[in-house]
Amino acid sequence: MDTLRATLREILLKSRQNRNANDSPPETNEDEPPDCPRCRGRGWVSPNVPFNHPQRYELKPCVCQAETFNQQRIDRAWFPAGPAKTFANFEPVPGTEEAVALSHQWIARETSANVLTLAGPNGCGKSHLTEAIGRAMVAAGVSTRYAYAPDLLHEIRSTFHDESSDPDAMLEHYRRFGVLLIDDLGAINPTAWGVKTLSEMMDYRYRSGLLMVVAVNRSMTEIAKMMDPDIADRLWDARSGRTLVARITAPSYRTDETWVRS
Numbered sequence: 001m002d003t004l005r006a007t008l009r010e011i012l013l014k015s016r017q018n019r020n021a022n023d024s025p026p027e028t029n030e031d032e033p034p035d036c037p038r039c040r041g042r043g044w045v046s047p048n049v050p051f052n053h054p055q056r057y058e059l060k061p062c063v064c065q066a067e068t069f070n071q072q073r074i075d076r077a078w079f080p081a082g083p084a085k086t087f088a089n090f091e092p093v094p095g096t097e098e099a100v101a102l103s104h105q106w107i108a109r110e111t112s113a114n115v116l117t118l119a120g121p122n123g124c125g126k127s128h129l130t131e132a133i134g135r136a137m138v139a140a141g142v143s144t145r146y147a148y149a150p151d152l153l154h155e156i157r158s159t160f161h162d163e164s165s166d167p168d169a170m171l172e173h174y175r176r177f178g179v180l181l182i183d184d185l186g187a188i189n190p191t192a193w194g195v196k197t198l199s200e201m202m203d204y205r206y207r208s209g210l211l212m213v214v215a216v217n218r219s220m221t222e223i224a225k226m227m228d229p230d231i232a233d234r235l236w237d238a239r240s241g242r243t244l245v246a247r248i249t250a251p252s253y254r255t256d257e258t259w260v261r262s
């Protein structure tokens with residue numbers, strides 16, 4: 001009976017590990033003594049309930065795998081190459097205080113808004129803040145995807161080749177990320193194929209309550225012309241409670257009004 005039980009447990013463990021293939025811990029070598037007494041080197045633990053309890057095989061990652069999972073989330077987030085940009089190494093310039101405060105509020109979910117719009121001129125730290133938000137979400141265990149807007153457009157184009165591609169497949173593809181960060185939306189080529197699809201994807205996340213951060217250096221009017229009036233409405237929507245708009249008003253750029261809501 002014990003052998004059968006052990007075999008059954010092994011099968012269930014393997015099936016669970018396969019199901020969680022995206023979050024698989026590293027392979028363990030059965031010949032080596034386990035490093036972790038809690039999971040005996042398996043990386044997974046079952047709840048402390050009787051053998052016949054329905055939750056017995058609801059395996060969870062062991063605490064010893066926290067760093068591995070964190071690194072996997074970082075790898076999948078596609079953050080820009082180079083040193084990590086975090087809140088700790090953000091050097092605020094005057095005019096960024098409100099954006100930083102609102103970013104923290106949004107990360108802590110102390111707001112009903114699922115969309116965070118970081119609006120401000122180039123060179124004021126939007127990209128740094130966007131990545132810092134992403135890294136904070138990763139640390140909180142959220143599956144995160146960072147995308148420079150023109151690259152995202154390219155990705156949509158290469159993945160969903162032509163007009164006959166199923167838009168639902170595209171929505172499904174990006175839906176799996178707990179948070180999507182779109183950096184430098186104003187840098188896209190408005191005539192590029194895929195802008196409509198990108199608009200639909202952003203609209204979908206807005207309407208579905210999925211988390212999204214958008215950094216933009218254009219005005220609402222410009223985005224309406226470049227993409228879609230509805231998307232502009234979503235990104236600057238301060239009335240429904242679905243969007244938190246963080247404006248960066250770095251003093252050196254105050255003469256440049258192009259990004260201010262018009």
Ligand SMILES: [Zn+2]
Binds near residue numbers: 039041042043044064
């Ligand atoms: Zn362990």
